[in-house]
Amino acid sequence: MKYGIDIGHNCPPVDTGAVGIRKEDELNKQVGDRVIEKLKALKYEVVDCTPSFASNLGNSLYKRVNKANEEKVDVYVSIHFNSGGGRGTEVFAISKEGKDIAKRVVDAIATLDYVNRGVKDGSWLYVLKNTKMPAILVEGGFVDSKEDMQRFNAEKTANAIVKGLTGSTVNEKDSENGDAKPSVDIALLKMQNGLNILNILDYTGKKLNEDGIMGEKTISSVKRFQGIVGLEINGINDLKTNVALANILSKPLLKFGNNNIVANRYIQWRLNIIIDGIFGNDTEKAVLKYQTIKKINVDGIVGIITWNGLIV
Numbered sequence: 001m002k003y004g005i006d007i008g009h010n011c012p013p014v015d016t017g018a019v020g021i022r023k024e025d026e027l028n029k030q031v032g033d034r035v036i037e038k039l040k041a042l043k044y045e046v047v048d049c050t051p052s053f054a055s056n057l058g059n060s061l062y063k064r065v066n067k068a069n070e071e072k073v074d075v076y077v078s079i080h081f082n083s084g085g086g087r088g089t090e091v092f093a094i095s096k097e098g099k100d101i102a103k104r105v106v107d108a109i110a111t112l113d114y115v116n117r118g119v120k121d122g123s124w125l126y127v128l129k130n131t132k133m134p135a136i137l138v139e140g141g142f143v144d145s146k147e148d149m150q151r152f153n154a155e156k157t158a159n160a161i162v163k164g165l166t167g168s169t170v171n172e173k174d175s176e177n178g179d180a181k182p183s184v185d186i187a188l189l190k191m192q193n194g195l196n197i198l199n200i201l202d203y204t205g206k207k208l209n210e211d212g213i214m215g216e217k218t219i220s221s222v223k224r225f226q227g228i229v230g231l232e233i234n235g236i237n238d239l240k241t242n243v244a245l246a247n248i249l250s251k252p253l254l255k256f257g258n259n260n261i262v263a264n265r266y267i268q269w270r271l272n273i274i275i276d277g278i279f280g281n282d283t284e285k286a287v288l289k290y291q292t293i294k295k296i297n298v299d300g301i302v303g304i305i306t307w308n309g310l311i312v
């Protein structure tokens with residue numbers, strides 16, 4: 001048995017996925033890599049059908065299909081996440097055989113507490129139309145749904161897909177009690193590191209373990225940070241939170257009247273004054289005071305030396 005796994009999009013700049021609370025490309029990759037790994041662990045042959053480059057979108061799709069057809073895989077699986085305002089999981093197929101596989105996969109993903117949108121007709125989808133074997137296109141959830149993204153776990157989704165395809169899971173015991181080994185998320189690892197640099201402590205008052213795992217402590221720090229910078233407090237390592245964190249870590253120059261609300265709010269939080277995002281008289285006064293105490297150039301401007309005093 002030979003599986004062709006196509007990690008949706010991930011072929012920039014011509015073929016990139018949807019962007020919502022999280023990026024589809026990231027999720028497809030996290031899930032797809034694990035599906036490949038798990039199928040191999042179960043001793044199946046696996047062909048990665050994801051192209052490393054393409055000249056345009058059509059070429060990206062063509063290469064995926066061509067790889068599957070040339071390698072004569074037995075089943076083709078394209079892995080995606082949805083966007084557009086819905087929630088839940090759905091799997092597309094055309095042939096009867098494809099739809100049977102699709103049904104097992106969508107039911108397996110739905111056991112992770114996703115809305116089961118069922119098997120859908122995929123006769124409009126290029127990769128399903130042009131592959132010569134039973135083929136499915138998995139939509140693991142919606143990248144713009146808060147519920148779906150809070151639930152998202154690459155390890156569990158990959159286990160479910162493999163379970164649907166083969167009837168087995170690699171970490172059978174772990175996944176059955178709903179307690180699969182948490183997956184390390186590189187983006188989250190960066191977030192945890194950034195939160196530690198910014199001294200955003202967890203609910204126990206400590207810095208985070210930089211382990212790439214979304215646990216209660218990390219969620220509490222993410223929420224605290226979102227509150228400080230004025231974002232929606234959802235505890236998700238989402239794009240807006242990443243952008244805000246990167247903004248502050250870049251140590252932007254802040255002086256009277258600047259409009260960097262996110263960074264101003266952070267400085268106000270650090271200086272323990274009212275957080276309103278406006279660098280006015282009160283903020284300038286607080287900065288002057290901080291500079292005086294720290295014996296650094298007293299100018300009321302948050303430049304690199306002042307930043308270096310606050311975040312190391």
Ligand SMILES: [Zn+2]
Binds near residue numbers: 024081
């Ligand atoms: Zn997609």
